[in-house]
Amino acid sequence: MTQWKPICRVDDIPVLGARRVNRSAGHPVAIFRNAEDKVFALLDRCPHKGGPLSQGIVFGDSVACPLHNWTIGLADGCAKAPDAGCTQRFAVKLDDQGQVFLDAEELRVVAIEPAAA
16 A cells, blocks of 8 residues: 655645655655646656756656756656656655645655765
């Protein structure tokens, strides 16, 4: 059974922007909000050179990495052709009151390798 951890309200995430969720281990998670108020969660690390996706520009259901402008799909975390590679995606839930939740177990164990020095 999934245990959902409350993170923020959808209004706390800028439209066409992101909010970072720091974790005790591993890279932070970026929670994105598009113009249609859809919410997505990805590891805050581009699959190309590790750029901070939370600082990218959101458009449609994608984000442009701020380092080299790779387009990453928010729903699957994968780069759009001709680029290739994926970043980890996280389950996200939005309730009727606008509260955003992430899967507590995923936050604890998924993609927790430490950042390269």
